[in-house]
Amino acid sequence: MIENSSITYRANILYIDDVPLPDIAAQQETPFYIYSLRRALDNLQRIRTAFAELKPHIHYSAKANANMALLRALIGAGAGIDAVSAGEIHRALKAGAAPEDIVFAGVGKTKAEIRYALEQGVGWFNVENVRECSIIDAEAARLRKRTRVALRLNPDIAADTHRHIATGHGKAKFGLTAEQVAELLKQQANFPSVDFAGIHVHIGSNLHSTDATHAALEKALELIAPYPHIRTVNIGGGLPVTYRADEQVPPFESFAETMTPLLKGYEVLLEPGRAIVADAGVLVTSVLYVKQQAGQRFVICDASMSELIRPALYDAHHEIVQMLPTVATDETVIVVGPVCETTDVLGQNVPLPPVKEGDVLAILTAGAYGMVMSSNYNQRPRPAEIVVNEDGKTWHVARRRETWDDMLRFEE
Ligand SMILES: Cc1ncc(COP(=O)(O)O)c(C=O)c1O
Structure with missing residues (x-):
């Protein structure tokens, strides 16, 4: 996986600077962006x-x-x-x-x-x-x-x-x-x-x-x-x-x-x-369903092309990893979102060990051209943006997740 000075595994746990990502994921509704x-x-x-x-x-x-x-x-x-x-x-x-x-x-x-x-x-x-x-x-x-x-x-x-x-x-x-x-x-x-x-x-x-x-x-x-x-x-x-x-x-x-x-x-x-x-940001998402269909294993997440359109728009590749990796695997899956478009694919051929409902995944290198290109397509509220502060230890919600009413704000 791609690691850098701020986004790394320590003792098999994904960290953003000195903050274990599972700690934040336990307190924030997914999907959300997090930036170092x-x-x-x-x-x-x-x-x-x-x-x-x-x-x-x-x-x-x-x-x-x-x-x-x-x-x-x-x-x-x-x-x-x-x-x-x-x-x-x-x-x-x-x-x-x-x-x-x-x-x-x-x-x-x-x-x-x-x-x-x-x-x-x-x-x-x-x-x-x-x-x-x-x-x-x-x-x-x-x-x-x-x-x-x-x-x-x-x-x-x-x-x-x-x-x-x-x-x-x-x-x-x-x-x-x-x-x-x-x-x-x-x-x-x-x-x-x-x-x-x-x-x-x-x-x-x-x-x-x-x-x-x-x-x-x-x-x-x-x-x-x-x-x-x-x-x-x-x-x-x-x-x-x-x-x-x-x-x-x-x-x-x-x-x-x-x-x-x-x-x-x-x-x-x-x-x-x-x-x-780009490499200061991660999109964090939860697994909603895993289904086997047509010889493929689909991992359906709560993030989609409405949060991260780059794969659908440019065939862009983002590594998708577990927050708490289990075992290495040769198995590959397709990671998709809930949006009603066939192009709503976040990752093809993603090497992931068996994941289950509720597991949290991290979509890496998502800090650039991610949130700025997000939309309310399918009436999906834009996600929160969390920032890990410069001290590397504290974090805050820099932009809260939108609500359903936020999406109605500009209409009579
Ligand atoms: C004129 C101009 N400057 C700067 C940028 C930023 O480019 P990048 O994100 O590759 O650094 C762009 C992006 O397309 C651009 O069109």
Whole structure:
């Protein structure tokens, strides 16, 4: 199984830092998410250490997990925020982010969102189309402000990752083409209220090779080379995470080694999301039923695609383990949820010894793109989020489980 500095077995019991998970599971209704603040902060530090030579500004990508307790802790540790909607900006400000430490990205910012971001004074707009640039310029002029813009290049480079999370190939909706970036840079005088001060490039999430990153960065730098006053490069997110015990992913240091020689002398921004929170989170679920059908053993749990959609959406793999492992086994099962969809499968071919009704399972590496993508599908209340505090010993309910009435709140 995948263990890390915070999520480990000790004497055959799964721990989150110094808290035995069975102790929490005995007090909380399942399913629930649990996060180790310590691990998230360690990950932030691991990235800082790997990229130390570049002294990057790290803007945690709040889309990966926007839990307020996590945001507060990361902001408290000096992270800025990468936000992709006015809602995320609002949340980041409430969590204590300084407006100038927020970068505002996104392929379809509305005029109202642009206005809000300008009023709040966000540090950067990552711009993804020419018309958006004109709107930012016009809105900034109306507010008598000038704002910094990083042009997001779509470098037309295929990243080594799942096709649903690759963003930098030419057919993706993201970013500006190289020709558009070059043209906009020539046109700076026509956009008096924006300052083309940086270039942005993000080719995908969970990157499994550094080659594409290198190529994308070279393209980006080539475009700004004629403009020596442009000194900021935002290289997005993409740092990978180990989801399978037998999987090899390049360490953060490999990405740093690839980028550092190219980026010396530039101000560097990073937008990691997954790499900070994925392995700090676990989705905890109880077994409702075990049934044998069509030569397969189905373990039906109380978690589903409405809590964790990644397996259904991206064929994503999450290790699923027992909280109190019994014996090693060659038997594999299918772990499914109660939602009325055939794709509501949390794990195929999961090696699990015989489990029974009421057993508690842990779905690992679920801290990123888990709760944020959860829904009320089938009128299922969103789960609680528990946080193990930085001391590693105490924990609290950072977001309570929704109720049936919560799901009715916005209807007459
Ligand atoms: C522009 C941008 N920055 C940062 C991220 C965060 O990526 P990751 O979670 O891979 O670090 C994403 C995610 O898709 C993104 O699109």
